[in-house]
Amino acid sequence: MTGFRMYNLIIFTILFLLNSIAYSARTIIGDNTTNGFSFAIKQHAFRATFDNFIFSVAADVAKVDNAYAVAITGRGFDNFKGLTPKIVKLNGIEKQNNPLNGAKISLLEHFQESPVVVKEGENKKVYLIHDTNNISVISSTNLNDAKSNESAGIVKLGVANLSSKLDSFIFAAVKNNKGDVFGSEGSGISLLKFNVREVKEKINNEEKKKVIQELIIISPESKTPNKAFQFDGSISAIKIKENASIVSDIIDMHWDEHSNRLFIALQVKSNNGGARAVVVGRIFDGNLIFSPIASDNVFSGNANIVGTNDQEQFVSIYKIRTMYTSTKLNYLIVAGGNGPITAVGNSIYALPIVNGKNNEEARGTLAKYDQIPKDEYIKEYFTGRSFTQPATNSNDLLNSNDDAANVGNGPLPLNSNQLISDMFVLGDTVFVSIANDYENSSQPGIFSSQAIFDNKGAIKSWTNWSRIIGTDSKIFGICFDYFTSQFWYVCENSLKRTEWGKGENKSKGNGLLGGTISDKNVGLVNILNEKFPKSIGGIQNLFDFNKNTCGFNNFSIMIAVGLKQIMLIETGRLQDGFFKPNKGNFLHGAALSIKGDYPIVNSETRIVNMMGGILNELHSIISSEIVSDKFNDKHWIAVAGVGGLAILMDSNGNGWNGNISAFTDIPRGLAFKKIGDFSFVKKIKSDGKFLYVLTDKKLDRIEISNENFKNANLKIETIADFKALGLKKDSSFSDFNVSDKLALLATSDGLFRIGNGRDVRIGKSNELNWTLISVPESIGPVYKLLFVTKNNNESDFAFKSQLYVLSGFKGLQQSRVNRFIVDLIGEINDNTILPLPDFHIKDFPGYLFDFAGFRDNFSNQISLNFNISSSKSFARMAPGIKSGSKSVATMLFNLPNLNEATRINPIVINSASGSLLLSGNFGIQVNE
Numbered sequence: 001m002t003g004f005r006m007y008n009l010i011i012f013t014i015l016f017l018l019n020s021i022a023y024s025a026r027t028i029i030g031d032n033t034t035n036g037f038s039f040a041i042k043q044h045a046f047r048a049t050f051d052n053f054i055f056s057v058a059a060d061v062a063k064v065d066n067a068y069a070v071a072i073t074g075r076g077f078d079n080f081k082g083l084t085p086k087i088v089k090l091n092g093i094e095k096q097n098n099p100l101n102g103a104k105i106s107l108l109e110h111f112q113e114s115p116v117v118v119k120e121g122e123n124k125k126v127y128l129i130h131d132t133n134n135i136s137v138i139s140s141t142n143l144n145d146a147k148s149n150e151s152a153g154i155v156k157l158g159v160a161n162l163s164s165k166l167d168s169f170i171f172a173a174v175k176n177n178k179g180d181v182f183g184s185e186g187s188g189i190s191l192l193k194f195n196v197r198e199v200k201e202k203i204n205n206e207e208k209k210k211v212i213q214e215l216i217i218i219s220p221e222s223k224t225p226n227k228a229f230q231f232d233g234s235i236s237a238i239k240i241k242e243n244a245s246i247v248s249d250i251i252d253m254h255w256d257e258h259s260n261r262l263f264i265a266l267q268v269k270s271n272n273g274g275a276r277a278v279v280v281g282r283i284f285d286g287n288l289i290f291s292p293i294a295s296d297n298v299f300s301g302n303a304n305i306v307g308t309n310d311q312e313q314f315v316s317i318y319k320i321r322t323m324y325t326s327t328k329l330n331y332l333i334v335a336g337g338n339g340p341i342t343a344v345g346n347s348i349y350a351l352p353i354v355n356g357k358n359n360e361e362a363r364g365t366l367a368k369y370d371q372i373p374k375d376e377y378i379k380e381y382f383t384g385r386s387f388t389q390p391a392t393n394s395n396d397l398l399n400s401n402d403d404a405a406n407v408g409n410g411p412l413p414l415n416s417n418q419l420i421s422d423m424f425v426l427g428d429t430v431f432v433s434i435a436n437d438y439e440n441s442s443q444p445g446i447f448s449s450q451a452i453f454d455n456k457g458a459i460k461s462w463t464n465w466s467r468i469i470g471t472d473s474k475i476f477g478i479c480f481d482y483f484t485s486q487f488w489y490v491c492e493n494s495l496k497r498t499e500w501g502k503g504e505n506k507s508k509g510n511g512l513l514g515g516t517i518s519d520k521n522v523g524l525v526n527i528l529n530e531k532f533p534k535s536i537g538g539i540q541n542l543f544d545f546n547k548n549t550c551g552f553n554n555f556s557i558m559i560a561v562g563l564k565q566i567m568l569i570e571t572g573r574l575q576d577g578f579f580k581p582n583k584g585n586f587l588h589g590a591a592l593s594i595k596g597d598y599p600i601v602n603s604e605t606r607i608v609n610m611m612g613g614i615l616n617e618l619h620s621i622i623s624s625e626i627v628s629d630k631f632n633d634k635h636w637i638a639v640a641g642v643g644g645l646a647i648l649m650d651s652n653g654n655g656w657n658g659n660i661s662a663f664t665d666i667p668r669g670l671a672f673k674k675i676g677d678f679s680f681v682k683k684i685k686s687d688g689k690f691l692y693v694l695t696d697k698k699l700d701r702i703e704i705s706n707e708n709f710k711n712a713n714l715k716i717e718t719i720a721d722f723k724a725l726g727l728k729k730d731s732s733f734s735d736f737n738v739s740d741k742l743a744l745l746a747t748s749d750g751l752f753r754i755g756n757g758r759d760v761r762i763g764k765s766n767e768l769n770w771t772l773i774s775v776p777e778s779i780g781p782v783y784k785l786l787f788v789t790k791n792n793n794e795s796d797f798a799f800k801s802q803l804y805v806l807s808g809f810k811g812l813q814q815s816r817v818n819r820f821i822v823d824l825i826g827e828i829n830d831n832t833i834l835p836l837p838d839f840h841i842k843d844f845p846g847y848l849f850d851f852a853g854f855r856d857n858f859s860n861q862i863s864l865n866f867n868i869s870s871s872k873s874f875a876r877m878a879p880g881i882k883s884g885s886k887s888v889a890t891m892l893f894n895l896p897n898l899n900e901a902t903r904i905n906p907i908v909i910n911s912a913s914g915s916l917l918l919s920g921n922f923g924i925q926v927n928e
Contacts, residue, residue, distance in 0.1 A: 007444045012573075013196070016535050018037055020786055021917075025471070025496050025497075025498060025499070025514075025928050026078065026496065026499055027494050027495070027496055027789075028073050028077070028078060028079060028080060028455070028494070028495045028496070028497060029078060029079040029080065029495070030057075030068055030071055030079070030082075030471045030495075030520065030839075031066070031067070031068045031071075031080075031082070032493075033615055034492050034575065034869075035492045035493070035494060036494025037059075037068065037071075037494060038055075038063075038493070039059050039060065039061050039063055039066070039311075039493060040059070040060035040061055040492050040493050041057040041058065041059060041060060041071075041490065041492075041493055041494070041495070042060045042421075042435075042476045042477075042490070042492070043057065043058035043059075043060060043105050043106070043107070043108040044056065044057045044058070044108065044111060044237040044422075044476065044477040044490045044495075044583075045108045045110040045115065045752075046479045046488070047098075047108045047112065047113055047161070048480065048481060048482060049109040049482075050482050050483055051483070052074070052075065052113070053075040053104040053321070053481040053483065053484075054072060054073070054074040054075075054110070054113055055072070055073050055479065055488055055495065056070060056071065056072045056073075056083075056108060056115045057070075057071055057080070057108075057490065057495060058070050058071075058105030058108045058117060059103065059104055059105055059598075060104065060105075060754075061104055062102060062103060062104040063102055063698075064102050065086065065101065065102050066082075066084065066101065066102040066103075066537060067082035067083075067086075067101065068082040068083075068084065069082075069083075069084040069100055069101065069102060069103045069104075069105060069527060070081065070082075070083045070084050070100060070105060070108070070115050070117060071083060072115065072132055073495070074097065075481060075483065075484060076848070080495075081132070081333070082599060083100075083115065083129050083132055083135060084098055084100040084101045084102070084103070084135075085098060085135060086098055086101050088135040088136065088137050088589075088672065089131075089135065089137070089180075089926075090135040090136075090137050090139070091137070091138055091139060091212065091214075092210075092212060098135075098137060099119065099122070099137070099139070100117065100119060100127060100129075100137065103119045103120065103121075103122075103477075104119070104120035104121070105117050105118070105119060105120065105155065106118050106119065106123060107123075107154065107157045107375065108157070108163070109157045109158065109159045110159065111159050111161070111165065111170055111194070112161055112164070112165045112168055113132075113144050113169060113241070114128055114129055114130050114131075114132065114165070115128075115129045115132075116128045116129075116157060116159065116170055116601070117129070118154050118157060118172075123153040123154050124142040124150065124151055124152075124153055124154065124159070124517070125139050125140045125141060125142050125143065125891055126139070126140045126143070126170060126192060126215060127140075128170075128194065128215055130194075130213060136213075138194075138213055138214060138215055140192060140213070140215040140217065141217070141226060143172055143174050143190045143226065143228065144174075144190075144219065144226045144227055144500075145174055145175065145176045145177055145186045145187060145188055145227075145228050146176070146186050146188030146227065146228045146229065146230040146231065146232075147176070147177070147186045147227075147669075148224050148226070148227045148503060149176070149177035149186065150177055151174035151175055151176070151177065151190075151228070152174075152175040152176065152177060152178065152179035152180075152209075153174070153175050153179070154172045154173065154174055154175075154190075155174070155175060155182045155249045155251065156172075156173040156251050156252065156253055157170065157172055157173075157253070158171035158254070158255060158262065158264075158735065159171070159252030159255060160172070160255040160262065160283070161257075165194050166193075166194060166195070166196065168193075168194070168195075169191060169192065169193055170191075170192040170193070170215070171189055171190070171191060171192075171253055171262065171281075171288075172189070172190040172192065172228075172710050173187075173188075173189055173190075173231070173251055173253070173264075174187065174189070174190055174228050175187055175249075176189055181247065181248065181249055182247065182248075182249045182251060183231070183232050183233055183245065183246020183247070183266065183268075184232060184246070185232055185234070186232070187228075187230075187231055187232050187246070188227075188229050188230050188231045188232075189228055189229045189231045189264075189281070189288060190217060190228045190229075191217065191218040191229065191283075191288045192215050192216065192217055192218070193216055193218060194213070194215060195213070195214050195215070195216045196211060196212070196213050196214075197211075197212050197214070198210065198211055198212070199212055199298060199336040207649060212622050213545075217287075218286060220287060220288070220537050224533060229287075229288045229290070229925065231264075231279075231290065231480045232246065232583055233245045233246050233268065233271075233384060234276070235290060236292065237276065237279045237280070237290040237291055237292045237293075238266070238268060238275060238276050238279060238292075239273060239274075239275060239276075240270070240273045240274025240275060240276065240299065240307070240308075241272075241273030241274060241296065242271055242272040242273030242295045243271060243273070244268050244269060244270055244271055244273065244274070244275035244276075245268065245269045245271055245275075246266050246267065246268055247267050247268065247269050248266075248316075248318075248341065250267060250318050250341070250419075251264065251265060251266050251267075251318075252264070252265040252317075252318060252319045252320050253265075253320075254320045254322065256322040256330075256364070257882040258322070258324045258330055258355065258362075259322070259330060259353070259355050259363050259364045259508035260282065261280055261281065261282055261320065261363060261364035261792075262280070262281035262282065262288075263278060263279075263280060263281070263320050263332065263364070264280075264290075264320075265277065265278055265282060265317040265318060265319060265320035265334060265336070265340055265388075266278070266279070266317060267314070267315070267316040267317070267318065267336075268314070268316075269312070269313070269314050270308050270309075270310060270311055270312060270313045270314075270315070271311065271312065272311055273309075273311065274296065274299055274308050274309040274310065274311075275307065275308055275309060275313075275315055276285075276292055276293055276294070276299075276306060276307040276315070277306050277316065277317040277336070278293040278306040278307075278317055278320065278332070278334065279291070279292075279293065280292070280293055280364040280365060280823060281645070282363075282364070282584075283388055291361075291364075291365065292365070292367055293306055293307065293395070294306075294307065294363055294365055294366040294390070294391050295391075295392070295512040296309075297392075297393065298391045298392065298393060298394060298396065298397060298515075299394065300393075300394030301394075302315075302338045302339075302397040303338055303400050303401070304338070304394070304397050304399055305334065305337050305338060305349045305351060305397075305398070305399065305405065306332075306334060306351065306366075306402055306539050307340060307806060310907075313338070313405060314336070314338075314339055314340040314341075315336075315338055315339075316336040316337065316339060316340060316341040316344055317334045317335065317336040317337070318335055318336050318341060318345075318419060319334070319335035319336070319420065319422075319423045320332065320333070320334050320335070321333045321352065321423050321424070321425050321430075322353075322425065322792075323425045323428070323430070323451070323905055324430050324882075325427075325428055325451060325453070325457070325459070325862065325882075326848075326881060326882045326883065327342060327373075327385060327425060327453050327457030327458075327836065327837065327838075327882070327883050328386075328389065328452075328457070328841050328883050328884070329352065329355075329373055329385055329386065329387060329457055329458060330336055330352070330353045330354075330355045330386065331348070331350045331351060331352055331353060331459065332351045332352075332353050332366075333348065333349070333350050333407065333423065333425055333430055334348070334349050335347070335348050335419070335423060335432075337400055337820045338400060339348060341417075341419070342416065342417040343416050343417070343418055344416065344417070344585075345414065345415070345417055345418050345419045345420070346412040346413075346414040346415065346416050346420075346441070347400070347411055347412075347416075348407040348408055348410040348412065348420075348423070348430060348432065348449070349398075349400065349405045349406065349407060350404070350405055350407050350430075350451070350459060350462070351366055351397075351398060351405065352366070352367040352369050352371075352387050352458065352459075353365060353387065354366075354367045354370070354386070354387050354388065354389070354390050354399075355365055355386040355387065355388075356374065356376075356386035356387075356388045357376070358388075359386075359388055359622055362390045362928055365390050365391075366390065366391045366397060367387035367388075367389060367390060367391060367396075367398075368387070368389040368390065368391050368392070368396040369391070369396060369397065369398045369404065369458075370517060370531075371387060371388070371389045372456055373385045373386060373387055373388075373458060373840065374387075374388045374455055375458055375842075376835070377842050380841055380842045381841065381842075381884075382839040382840055382841070382842065382883065383884065384884075385457055385837070385883065392411065393474060393681060398735050403460065403461040403462070403800070404458070404459050404460055404461060405890070406461075406462060407430050407462050408430075408447070408448045408449040408462055408463075408464060408465035409449070409461070409462055409463070409464045409465070409677055409790055409791075410464075410465075411441075412465055413434070413440050413441060413442065413443040413465065414436065414441060414442050414443070415436070415439070415441050415449065415595075416441075418442060419433040420432045420433060420434055421433045421434060421475065421476045421477065422475070422476065422477040422478050422490075424478050424479055424480065426480050426862070426863050426864075427863030427865075427880075427881075428450055428451040428453075428863050429448050429449065429450045429451070429862045429863040430448065430449050430450075431446060431447070431448045431478055431862075432446070432447055432448075432478075433445070433446050433470070433475035433477060433478045433489065433490075433719065434446075434447070434474070434475065435474040435475055435476045435492075436474065437474065438576065438577075438578045438580070443467075443472065443578065444472055444473060444474040444475065444794060445467055445471055445472040445473065445475060445901045445914070446467070446468050446469045446489060446914065447465045447466060447467055447468065448465070448466060448468045448860060448862045449462045449463050449464065449465050449466075449863075450462065450463045450788055450863060451799060452788055452789075452801060452802045452821070453693070453802065453820050453836055454821050455834035455835065455836060455837065456562070456837060457837045457883065458838060460800055460821065460823075461790055461800045462790070463788060463789065463790055463791075463792055464790065464791050464792055466792055466909075466910070466911060466914070467581070467913065468862055468909070468912070469487050469498055469914050469915075470498070470513065470910070470913045470914050470915030470916075470926070470927070470928025471489070471496075471914070471928065472580060472581055472913070473491050473914070474491065474492060475489050475490065475491065475840075476490040476491070476492065477489065477490035478490070482880075484494075485864060486498050486499060488817065489844060491726060498927050498928055499610065499927065500918070500925050500926070500927045501514075501925060501926065501927075502514070502520075502525050502526065502529065502923075502924075502925060502926070507729055507923060511846050513525050513583065513586075513910070513913065513915055513926050514526075514926065514928075515584065515585070516585055517586045519585075519832050521587070522584070522585040522586060522587040522588070523584070523585075523586060524569060524586045524607075524902060524924050525924055525925070527586055527587060527590075527607060527862040528560055528567070528919075528923060528924045529923035529924060530808040531565070531567060531609060532560060532562045532567075532923060533923065534900075534921055534922055534923065536562065536563045537562060537563045537620065537903075537921050538562065538903070538919070538920055538921035538922055538923050539560050539561070539562055539905065539919040539920065539921075539923060539924055540561050540562045540563070540620055540621055540622045540641070540903075540905075541560075541561050541621075541622050541623060541624070541905050541919070542558060542559070542560050542561075542905060542908045542917060542919045542924070543558060543559045543560075543561075543624050543625075543908070544556075544557075544558050544571075544908050544909065544911050545557050545558070545559070545626050545911075545928075546792065546793070546911035546912075547572060547579055547911070547912070548791065548793065549626050549793075550626065550628040550630060550635065550688060551626055551628050551635030551656070551658075551659055551660065551721065552626075552659055552660060553574075553659035553660065553661045554572075554573060554579045554661055555570070555572070555573050555574075555659075555660060555662065556571045556572040556573075556579075556692045556698065556911055556912045557569055557571060558571055558908070558910060558917075559624040559637070559639075560622070560919070560924075561621040561622060561624050562620075562621060562800060563619065563620055563621075563770070564611055564612070564615050564616045564618065564619060564621070565609065565610065565611035565615060565621070566607070566609075566610050566611075566615065566621060566624065567607060567609045567610075567635070568607070568608040568609075568610075568663070569586070569606065569607055570582060570605070570606040570607070570662070570663060570923040571763060571910055571911070571912040571913065572663060572911075572913070573662060573913030579856040579912075580912075581604055581910070581912035581913035581914075582912065583809050583913065584914075586606045586607055587607070588604050588606075589601070589602050589603075589604030589605040589606065589607075590605065590606070590607040590609065591607070591608045591609070591663075592609045592610075592611075593608075593609070593610045593611070593612070593613075594611055594612040594613075595612050595613045595671070596610060596611070596612050596613020596614045596615045596616070596671055596672045597610070597613060597669075597670065597671035597672070598610070598648060598666060598667075598668065598669075598670040598671065599662045600668070601664055601666075602664065603662060603664055605662075605663045606663075608663055608806070610672070613671060613672060614646050614671070614672045614673055614674050615646065615672055617643045617644065617646075617674060618639065618640070618641045618642065618644060618646055618674075619641060619642040619643045620641045620642045620643075621639065621640065621641035621680070622640070622641045622642075622681070623639065623640045623684050623686060624637070624638065624639045624640075624688050625637075625638045625684045625691070626638075626686065627647065627655075627686040627691050627704060628688050628704070629688070629689070629704045629705060629706075630688035630689065631688075631689070632705075633657060633658055634654065634655060634656075634657055634704075634705075634706060635655050635657075635660075636648055636649055636655030636657055636709070638684055638686075638691065639654065639672070640678065640681035640683075640684045640809050641681055642679065642680055643679065644674050644676065644677070644678040644679055644681065644831070645674065645675055645676055645678045645681055645684065645693060646672040646673060646674045646675070647672065647673060647675055647709055648670050648671065648672050649670060649671075649673060649706070649710070649719065650667070650669050650670055651669075651710070652706060652710055653705075653706035653707060653708070653709035653710030653711075654667075654706045662833060667763025673709075674869065675702075675709055675714055676693070676700075676702070676714050676716060678693055678695060678700075679695070680696055681693055681694065681695055682694045682733070682734070683697060683735065685736070685737060685738055685795065686704065686795075687738050687739070687740075687761070687795060688704075688799050689703070689761060689803050690702060690703060690704060690738075691704055692719075692736070692738055692743075694733055694735075694736050696732045696733055696734075697718055697721065697722070697732070697735070698718050698720060698721045698733070698765075699718070699720035699721075699733065699736055699743075699745060700715050700716050700717065700719065701716070701717045701760075701761075702714055702715065702717075703715045703717050704837075709771065713777060717764060718764065718765050719743075719760065719763070719764065719765050719768060720728070720733070720743075720745055720765050720770060721765050721766070721810075723765070723766075723805050724765035724766050724768070724770055725745075725747065725749075725752055725770045727747065727748075727749050728749075728767075731747060731748045731749050732747065732748045732853060733745060733746070733747050733748075734747065734748070734781070734782065734783050734784070735745045735782070735783065735785045736785070737785055737787065737794060737797060738760055738795070739794075739795055739796055739797045739798035739799075739824075740796075740799075740824060741754065741758070741759040741760060741761065741798070741800040741824065741827075741828055742754055742760065742797075742798045742824055742828060742832065743760035744773075744785055744803070745770070746782035746783065746784065746785055746805075747781070747782060748780075748782075749780070749781070750773070750775065750778065750780065750781075750782060750807075751771055751772070751773045751775055751778075751782045751785075751805055751807075752770045752771060752772055752773065753770070753771050753773055753832075754768050754769070754770065754771070754828055754829055755768060755769025755770060755828070756769070756771070756827070756829050756830065757827050757828060758828060759828075768872075771831050773820075773833060774835075775805055775807060775818050775835075776818060776835055776838075776845035776846050776847060777816065777818075777845075777846050777847050778805075778807040778816065778818065778842075778847070779808055779809045779812070779814050779815065779816055780809055781807060781808060782805055782806065782807045782809060783806050783807065783808055783815075783856040783857070784804075784805075784806040784856065784857055784858055784906075785803065785804070785805060785806075786803075786804040786806070786858060786859070786860060787801050787802065787803055787804070787822075788801060788802040788804075788860070789801040789802075792911070797822055798820075798822060798823075798824040798832075799823060799824055800821075800822075800823050801821075801822045801823075802819060802820070802821065802822075803819060803820040803821075804817055804818070804819050804834065804848075804858065804860055805817065805818045805819070805820065806856070806857070806858045806905055808851075808854050808855060808856060809854070810854045810856075812854075813854045814850070814851075814853070814854060815850070815851045815853065815854050815855045815856070816847040816848075816849070816850045816851065817847060817848045817849055817851075817858055818835065818838070818847045818848060819835070819836045819838065819848050820833050820834060820835050820836060821833070821834050821836060836883070837849075837883065838883045838884070839883060839884060840884055840886050845886075846886075848881065848883070848885065849877075849881055849885040849886065849888040850886060850887040850888065851887075851888065852887045852888070857904070857905075857906055859906060859907040860907050861907065861916075862909075864916075865877040865881055866907060867928055889921060900922065901920050901921060901922045902920075902921050903920045903921045904918070904919075904920040905918070905919045905920050913928065914928070915927065915928035916928070
């Protein structure tokens with residue numbers, strides 16, 4: 001694999017430096033030169049490090065003379081290399097028939113950079129494809145069970161990838177000799193190692209050394225060389241008081257590199273005692289040792305997610321991963337929970353686990369969830385953080401009703417009796433793939449949920465599940481390349497890789513925002529680039545309004561704004577009983593107005609382009625909002641920019657009533673009309689009762705009503721100005737947000753909030769007691785506020801949300817990001833907004849990271865970190881940003897047509913499809 005890795009790096013570096021054109025959703029070519037593979041490839045595995053990325057797939061069907069039964073690709077490659085030719089070097093002997101040629105592969109993992117597989121129909125042994133250049137295959141002997149009898153078969157593989165292949169391990173879960181369900185008496189976990197040894201042999205009477213590469217089995221008994229480690233319902237790591245039963249062959253194994261522990265997920269039944277569905281494994285002195293995830297007395301009742309102390313109860317965990325958070329704490333991520341698998345397939349939970357230097361015995365076990373994490377230092381410099389106290393009673397455990405445990409804030413869009421196909425953790429975000437059709441509660445595709453932290457660094461809550469990566473196909477696997485910031489995902493017979501581009505695709509189009517298979521010109525990306533060309537300033541800003549927006553009913557839109565024009569884009573609607581993303585042809589039924597009014601639309605209309613009329617007076621439009629009077633169920637579209645503020649309404653000041661599910665539900669006779677006497681508007685926001693308008697000098701509040709909008713004399717109240725904040729006349733405002741009683745205001749002199757006991761909805765600027773928030777080690781001017789909220793709506797940031805604050809000073813070429821927890825409980829007070837423990841020096845609160853340069857924008861959606869300068873620079877940041885990072889290396893994206901950019905807008909995630917969109921004066925590019 002060394003040669004493949006080096007070639008991979010060289011090729012990628014050349015491609016990167018040449019800045020070759022990127023295409024969206026590229027299909028990696030296998031044996032079928034037009035569409036991936038000619039057979040199903042559901043089995044997959046990958047190995048991702050910063051300097052290397054490789055991905056393997058395996059055939060889900062037997063096919064005569066299939067050289068791609070196992071195939072490998074990697075960073076910088078657009079095609080697979082087949083690893084199963086007819087003739088290979090097998091167990092050190094040249095020119096042998098390959099037992100994997102044409103095979104169906106039932107299990108696949110990556111042992112360092114080498115695929116390790118189990119072949120269907122020959123499932124008692126493990127095959128390692130050791131050398132992927134000059135194909136070399138090594139097989140184990142048939143594996144025995146825990147009673148030294150030949151096993152009936154392997155049901156799951158796992159790997160512990162340590163410093164090198166010689167230090168690493170392969171785990172194989174084996175059935176007993178009778179072939180009973182895994183976990184019956186005699187079942188076990190076989191432990192295998194790759195070994196290299198020299199032997200002497202005589203050739204023509206001359207003694208020569210020969211190197212033997214082999215897979216050896218590490219047995220619990222030296223006298224019995226091929227024996228599995230006992231693993232059944234009678235071991236103390238599973239049972240509580242009385243023997244439990246493992247009830248399914250569906251198990252999962254995951255090695256966590258931070259704790260050096262193996263986590264095994266099971267489906268168990270408690271019988272006459274209790275049972276645990278997660279087991280902790282560790283390798284010590286050549287032995288595989290199993291430990292309970294928590295002690296017997298910790299479990300109480302049947303709500304502790306990974307265990308039960310009740311009799312005759314099921315606990316079903318079928319996928320397991322770990323998370324090492326950006327606050328440097330360890331969590332177990334599990335799919336399933338308390339109950340039979342048919343009832344919990346759509347549930348994902350997070351549980352804190354013990355780690356730390358002095359916790360060898362307890363490491364990897366469940367931690368007391370409400371403890372104060374222990375910070376670790378070398379001298380005075382922060383190095384890490386961990387949960388050190390294991391759970392000792394039931395009050396120490398999170399249960400299935402706790403916000404901190406509920407990844408996604410509830411069930412996935414999946415029937416409870418169905419299972420996710422894959423789970424992957426990136427930074428603070430959990431990704432899952434669903435390979436089921438649209439049916440009942442199920443929706444295919446890829447979904448994510450991001451953790452929200454408290455002021456101690458522990459997880460406090462999670463964002464709702466949201467679609468991501470721009471596909472609603474059935475997906476069987478997902479992973480991420482840290483170096484290129486690209487997602488890779490497995491469809492039924494192809495592997496796709498997300499890429500930035502204009503929606504083109506060499507592999508016959510992507511059928512999403514880039515157009516149809518045959519015509520990219522009807523795609524949304526192409527339409528936006530044509531309607532907002534660089535010659536008129538491109539796209540000034542882009543906004544997404546999801547299906548839960550007030551005034552919508554299973555309907556979502558994006559709004560693109562630019563010079564004297566606005567475009568409404570329907571991105572999703574109810575189709576065949578399901579909310580689905582729009583894709584393919586966006587041009588059919590497109591409507592245009594040149595008088596600033598709402599044009600004639602039809603049921604097929606996905607794009608409404610309005611220009612002219614009063615929009616000409618607004619000149620450069622940079623902000624847009626769906627404005628709602630929640631109490632009277634009335635709604636409007638508002639836009640604002642250099643020339644002021646305008647609202648789409650009729651002569652009586654009305655927009656639309658109730659919820660709309662298509663553009664045809666918006667009444668005829670609406671036109672944009674200016675309200676107020678505003679200029680150089682930076683941002684507008686609605687809270688359901690008021691419309692807030694920010695300029696560089698003040699923040700105003702307007703009561704929302706059709707009567708107020710139609711009258712010349714608006715009810716406008718200035719709620720923030722320089723005098724109220726105690727600022728100098730040369731100060732400026734840059735960003736703001738409002739939620740419930742709370743408002744935040746970013747200024748050239750720092751970050752301010754509404755004062756203790758005040759309410760932004762009541763009072764004038766001099767009555768709101770605007771209060772300066774201490775931003776640890778801030779550079780000074782605050783440019784951008786970014787929010788991660790439970791319901792993915794930044795207007796609800798007041799409750800259990802993460803606040804990211806970007807400060808910077810262009811003159812010194814500096815900028816930093818700080819983060820806070822925001823949680824409004826009752827009245828606003830000093831604890832409503834608290835900094836996260838992003839320390840660098842002991843006892844001194846700090847920032848999350850420093851850009852080592854000036855940036856005035858930043859993105860942290862789904863743990864993908866990008867920093868953006870509004871003039872020309874768009875960069876991805878080094879992976880694994882965590883507390884104590886201090887400064888962060890960046891790598892510039894050389895996107896096509898971006899080198900000449902003079903303005904780059906924040907990244908927007910299309911809530912319907914999950915595609916990432918980057919816009920600016922250059923137009924728009926999509927990553928999907």
